[in-house]
Amino acid sequence: MPRSPRTAPSWALLLRLLALLRPPGPGEACSCAPAHPQQHVCHSALVIRAKISSEKVVPASADPADTQRMIRYEIKQIKMFKGFEKIKDVQYIYTPFDSSLCGVKLEANSQKQYLLTGQVLSDGKVFIHLCNYIEPWEDLSLVQRESLNHHYHLNCVCQITTCYTVPCTISAPNECLWTDWLLERKLYGYQAQHYVCMKHADGTCSWYQGRLPLRKEFVDIIQP
Secondary structure (H helix, E strand, C coil), rough: CCCCCCCCCCHHHHHHHHHHHHCCCCCCCCCCCCCCHHHHHCCCCCCEEEEEEEEEEEEECCCCCCCCEEEEEEEEEEEEEEECCCCCCCCCEECCCCCHHHCCCCCCCCCCEEEEEEECCCCCCEECCCCCCEHHHCCCEEEEHHHHHHHHHHHHCCEEEECCCCCCCCCCCCCEEHHHHHHHCCCHHHHHHHHHECCCCCCCEEECCCCCCCHHHHHCCCCC
C-alpha cells in the first residue's frame, strides 16, 4: 500500500527500492501484484485525469554519483478525484526511466487523456509506476468513470481478493472475490470494468452494479 505523504520516501530512495526488487538476469522486468481498480484508488494518494503535454529525462537526484534517471512528464490536469488535501494542482509527474524499474511510457503531445494513480512523495513530487492503475480514459467503462467520484472512495473498507483457482472462498464478511483472471484469463475483465465491491449496512460487502443482478459466475465460483 502506498505510504502517506508524511512518511513517503524521496523518489531517489524509491528508485533504489525498485532496483532491489527487480529480478536478476537478462529477463529483468517489472513485476506487480494484481489489484482491482477500486483497490488502486483506495491505496493511492493521488487520482487524476490528465493529458500529457511533454516529457523530459532528468536526473533522479542532485547527487552527481547517482546515475539513475527519471522521466518528467508535464501534464494538463483535467480533474482530480483524490489528493485534494495533499496537492492542489499537478503540473509534473515522475516515473523511472528504466522500464525494468516499472517506468511508465505515456503519449505526449497528443489528445489522449489518462487516468493516473500515484503517490505524493515527501518532497511534494508525484511519482507513478507500472504497478499503479494507469489507463487511457477512453478505455474506462461508464461504471468506472462514475465510481471514481464516489463509490470507490466510499467503500475502501471492503477487501477484494483475487481468485486464481477453484475453490475460491471469502475469509471475512467484508470481502469480495475478484474472478476476472479465473474466468477470462485477464485482470481487467468484466468484473473490474462494471462492478464495485460495496459495503452494506450490516458491515458485509458484495459486488454491486446499479440495479443489475450479480452475474451467476461470480456467485458460483465460491463453490468447491
